[in-house]
Amino acid sequence: MKGLSSLIEALSDYLPQVSVILLAVISFCVLIVFKKRRNKSRDRKVIYWMIILSVIFIFNNISMEFMGKLTDSDTFYRFLWAVPVFYVIGYSMVLLIEKKHHFLSKCTLAVMVLLCMMAYGSSYMQERNISFVGNFEKMPEEVRAVCKVIEENKNEENPVCAMELDLQSRVRANNPSLVWAVKRKQYLYFEKYGYDYPNGKYVDARNILKVVERGIRIDKDVFKASLKKKKVDFLTVNKKLRVKEYLNEVGLELVGETEHYRVYHVPEE
Amino acid sequence: MIEFIQCVGMIMVQLAVFYGLGYLVSVPAGETKIGLKNMVLGFFCYFLCMDVITVPLIMLKQSFSLVVVLWLVVLGIFLGLLCWVRYKYKVKLFSFFQVKNGISWKKLGLYGMIGLIVLILLYLVANQNYWGWDTAYYMGIVSTTLDSDTMFLIDGENGRMEKYIGFRYAFSSFYMNSAFWCRVTGISVVFFQKYVMGSLCIILCFILVCELGKQLFRGNEWKMFLFFLVTAGLNLYFVTGYTTSDFLLMRSYEAKAFCANVIFPAMLLWFLKLHEQLDSKKNWRALMLIVWGSVPVSMSAILIAPVMVAVFVLTECVLVKDLKKSLHLCRNGAFCIGLNVVFLLMYFLFTKGIFMIRV
Numbered sequence: 001m002k003g004l005s006s007l008i009e010a011l012s013d014y015l016p017q018v019s020v021i022l023l024a025v026i027s028f029c030v031l032i033v034f035k036k037r038r039n040k041s042r043d044r045k046v047i048y049w050m051i052i053l054s055v056i057f058i059f060n061n062i063s064m065e066f067m068g069k070l071t072d073s074d075t076f077y078r079f080l081w082a083v084p085v086f087y088v089i090g091y092s093m094v095l096l097i098e099k100k101h102h103f104l105s106k107c108t109l110a111v112m113v114l115l116c117m118m119a120y121g122s123s124y125m126q127e128r129n130i131s132f133v134g135n136f137e138k139m140p141e142e143v144r145a146v147c148k149v150i151e152e153n154k155n156e157e158n159p160v161c162a163m164e165l166d167l168q169s170r171v172r173a174n175n176p177s178l179v180w181a182v183k184r185k186q187y188l189y190f191e192k193y194g195y196d197y198p199n200g201k202y203v204d205a206r207n208i209l210k211v212v213e214r215g216i217r218i219d220k221d222v223f224k225a226s227l228k229k230k231k232v233d234f235l236t237v238n239k240k241l242r243v244k245e246y247l248n249e250v251g252l253e254l255v256g257e258t259e260h261y262r263v264y265h266v267p268e269e
Numbered sequence: 270m271i272e273f274i275q276c277v278g279m280i281m282v283q284l285a286v287f288y289g290l291g292y293l294v295s296v297p298a299g300e301t302k303i304g305l306k307n308m309v310l311g312f313f314c315y316f317l318c319m320d321v322i323t324v325p326l327i328m329l330k331q332s333f334s335l336v337v338v339l340w341l342v343v344l345g346i347f348l349g350l351l352c353w354v355r356y357k358y359k360v361k362l363f364s365f366f367q368v369k370n371g372i373s374w375k376k377l378g379l380y381g382m383i384g385l386i387v388l389i390l391l392y393l394v395a396n397q398n399y400w401g402w403d404t405a406y407y408m409g410i411v412s413t414t415l416d417s418d419t420m421f422l423i424d425g426e427n428g429r430m431e432k433y434i435g436f437r438y439a440f441s442s443f444y445m446n447s448a449f450w451c452r453v454t455g456i457s458v459v460f461f462q463k464y465v466m467g468s469l470c471i472i473l474c475f476i477l478v479c480e481l482g483k484q485l486f487r488g489n490e491w492k493m494f495l496f497f498l499v500t501a502g503l504n505l506y507f508v509t510g511y512t513t514s515d516f517l518l519m520r521s522y523e524a525k526a527f528c529a530n531v532i533f534p535a536m537l538l539w540f541l542k543l544h545e546q547l548d549s550k551k552n553w554r555a556l557m558l559i560v561w562g563s564v565p566v567s568m569s570a571i572l573i574a575p576v577m578v579a580v581f582v583l584t585e586c587v588l589v590k591d592l593k594k595s596l597h598l599c600r601n602g603a604f605c606i607g608l609n610v611v612f613l614l615m616y617f618l619f620t621k622g623i624f625m626i627r628v
Contacts, residue, residue: 179428
């Protein structure tokens with residue numbers, strides 16, 4: 001039931017906004033009643049048949065698993081985009097508003113819909129969505145500063161860099177010659193299982209992330225071996241982790257500092 | 270600040286290119302008034318044509334510079350063709366701006382309000398700071414292409430050499446288009462992707478919303494405006510993960526956002542047109558252009574677009590109750606999804622390890 005359960009999981013993102021589901025159901029009913037009253041039987045039949053055929057060909061477990069195998073994917077939420085929820089709601093709401101003869105009734109209904117959206121929706125108008133980073137490029141100064149230090153000190157064309165996720169996700173947009181030491185799937189693996197999962201995978205990535213993300217002082221030889229295996233050229237660590245002495249003892253060379261980070265070069269042996 | 274102004278200029282350039290292509294595909298087909306919905310057709314035509322250039326060159330592991338040169342030549346040819354078609358058919362450009370019988374203040378007010386609301390939405394979206402895994406990946410594809418002059422030979426996210434060309438994204442020319450304009454104009458990747466492509470998604474989406482409104486309400490502009498207001502409000506107030514509004518407002522620069530907010534609404538619009546007139550060749554051709562152009566815009570449409578066409582065609586076949594007409598509809602539907610089926614087959618073979626091109 002992988003396909004359908006994945007779709008239901010995606011649909012559950014709609015469910016906290018019960019109002020959108022309610023609006024969609026009301027809108028659908030308005031549409032059917034409207035088409036019935038205007039004697040538009042062909043339009044009603046189209047709506048019924050599209051729903052039936054969509055369920056037969058798309059929104060069932062067999063189809064979803066088949067389509068997942070075809071595209072080697074297990075993300076099915078995109079199929080929900082094919083359902084024009086907002087346009088159906090928009091169409092029905094306009095029909096309802098326009099059906100009212102008095103201007104006051106129209107306004108009242110419009111205001112009710114708006115209040116429903118504002119009170120029960122998940123508004124985009126939140127500070128985290130609409131506050132400036134501080135520059136139009138959305139590139140924190142720290143990212144630029146770290147990239148600059150690496151650029152000034154690199155001996156390779158494409159240095160391999162290990163750093164915390166916040167930095168790492170942006171560096172390549174600033175300087176595409178940099179190479180990630182730890183890949184996305186490794187980060188996601190540790191997000192899911194933690195760093196201390198017994199017999200876990202990605203041992204070297206785990207050792208590196210323990211230091212750069214958590215400031216955990218693992219065995220120096222083990223850390224050095226992981227850096228060597230991953231061919232890391234630069235390590236960037238947040239100052240608040242207080243691992244300066246530890247990294248000096250490991251033998252890393254401090255090549256630059258920014259406001260919040262220290263950049264170390266991993267010497268070749 | 271200068272780059273920001275350049276981005277505004279680029280938005281105009283891209284819209285003009287889409288409009289020009291829309292003019293090129295619509296006028297010889299008999300249309301005499303070229304409006305904003307033709308611009309949408311031009312958008313699909315643009316990426317379809319770009320795919321013709323980029324996909325073979327990607328498979329042949331050619332340099333990105335070659336794509337830049339060839340695409341510049343192609344754009345030059347389009348410009349020449351535009352001038353020739355204008356001269357031959359004498360259909361005015363930007364005819365939707367012309368006002369007959371004086372200005373209607375109500376009409377001006379309505380469209381002015383729509384423009385203002387879209388500008389406010391553009392401003393709000395320009396301010397948001399979402400930067401997720403996918404952002405890093407897509408920005409990385411464009412910046413890596415520019416830095417290394419290669420296409421899909423290096424993983425855009427982490428910078429490592431790929432073992433095989435990743436056709437999950439290589440069949441779409443969306444990010445190569447961004448890289449092209451960044452190379453030609455010198456605008457930085459983040460600027461172009463976030464501001465230019467992000468704004469284009471919103472502008473095209475709301476053009477389609479207005480056209481849908483006009484289609485649903487038989488050209489009644491007041492109802493179209495209400496429809497636009499309700500849809501914009503729904504997009505603003507129901508933003509959760511995976512919804513179309515999430516991609517429209519938070520991730521409008523991704524190809525997936527175009528899939529959810531441009532490709533599928535465009536298909537819906539032409540489904541509505543065809544529902545009224547099933548034998549309209551013009552509308553079938555337009556639907557074919559949209560579906561053929563869907564994969565070059567976004568690989569997310571590779572399966573969903575043909576399935577939507579299939580559901581629509583089968584629905585109309587059931588209602589038509591005439592075998593000959595049903596077969597005719599099925600034939601039209603098959604033409605529409607033909608290219609997607611080819612892409613799907615190639616992608617399926619890629620996922621099974623049969624169609625692999627080693628880097």
